[in-house]
Amino acid sequence: MNEEFLDIVNQNDQVIDTLSRNEVYAKNLINFRAIDAFLINDQGQLWIPRRTKTKRVCPLTLDASMSGHVSAGESYDQAFVRELQEELNLDADSLKYTMIGSMTPHQHNTIGFLQVYTIHTNQEPDYNPDDFCEAFWLSPQELIEKLAAGDQGKDNLIIIMRHFFINPT
Numbered sequence: 711m712n713e714e715f716l717d718i719v720n721q722n723d724q725v726i727d728t729l730s731r732n733e734v735y736a737k738n739l740i741n742f743r744a745i746d747a748f749l750i751n752d753q754g755q756l757w758i759p760r761r762t763k764t765k766r767v768c769p770l771t772l773d774a775s776m777s778g779h780v781s782a783g784e785s786y787d788q789a790f791v792r793e794l795q796e797e798l799n800l801d802a803d804s805l806k807y808t809m810i811g812s813m814t815p816h817q818h819n820t821i822g823f824l825q826v827y828t829i830h831t832n833q834e835p836d837y838n839p840d841d842f843c844e845a846f847w848l849s850p851q852e853l854i855e856k857l858a859a860g861d862q863g864k865d866n867l868i869i870i871m872r873h874f875f876i877n878p879t
Contacts, residue, residue: 715731715782717783718742721816740820740822743822743825744778744789744824745790745826745827746774746776747777748775749835750830751847752832753847755849756847756848757775757846758845758846758848759773759843759844759845760773761841762842762843764840768862768864770843770862771862772857772862772867773864773867774826774870775829776794777864787809790802790809790825796838797837797838797841797842798835800829806829806831807829808830811826819869820869821866834847850871851876
């Protein structure tokens with residue numbers, strides 16, 4: 711597997727350096743870029759998958775429908791299109807999606823600079839089994855309740871739920 715490189719950004723999301731993903735994690739940096747997306751159906755339910763046990767970061771936790779790092783030199787939108795294909799086997803050109811907002815570690819306490827998308831569909835995706843082992847259609851409130859009952863979620867999941875889906879600002 712080739713080493714993945716990430717752009718390191720300042721508080722204004724401007725690139726100031728490039729480091730390997732391993733270096734970013736070893737140094738516990740929060741100034742890298744990432745994307746999260748949520749499939750949302752006509753009932754307002756989100757498709758929430760569970761990461762596989764072989765994931766290096768947050769194994770067996772609930773996650774956004776799709777998430778990933780923005781590679782060095784890549785835009786948020788390019789990362790969204792790439793990750794959508796890699797994780798969910800979906801083509802962005804054939805979907806109705808919206809970038810619903812951005813979040814930063816300094817303002818929202820996220821683990822990186824995020825752009826968050828929604829994808830409107832009633833279809834369960836043909837997800838990559840290397841990424842996810844099961845999934846649920848849940849309302850945002852049901853997801854919050856599942857996490858409150860002890861199920862583990864990936865780092866930014868509850869922050870995103872509260873900011874965009876439970877108490878949108």
